[in-house]
Amino acid sequence: MTIAEVVLTVITALLIIIGVSVKRKSVLKWGIVSFVALLVLVSPSFINGFVDGFSDGWSAR
Numbered sequence: 001m002t003i004a005e006v007v008l009t010v011i012t013a014l015l016i017i018i019g020v021s022v023k024r025k026s027v028l029k030w031g032i033v034s035f036v037a038l039l040v041l042v043s044p045s046f047i048n049g050f051v052d053g054f055s056d057g058w059s060a061r
Contacts, residue, residue, distance in 0.1 A: 005045075008038045 012034040019028030 005038070005041055008034060008041060012038055 012031060015027055015031030015034055019025070019031050
């Protein structure tokens with residue numbers, strides 16, 4: 001994971017935990033937005049890793 005992904009993961013967790021415990025909907029909404037941004041940021045890395053692993057496994061046959 002890159003530094004940006006780690007930082008975004010920590011921020012997302014903090015926003016969701018604070019939003020739920022304090023029951024502030026605005027903080028919870030920012031946590032959800034941060035989670036969506038995290039999914040968008042991590043998806044290409046996940047797909048590239050899957051494709052690389054699949055091609056390595058296929059060439060090993």
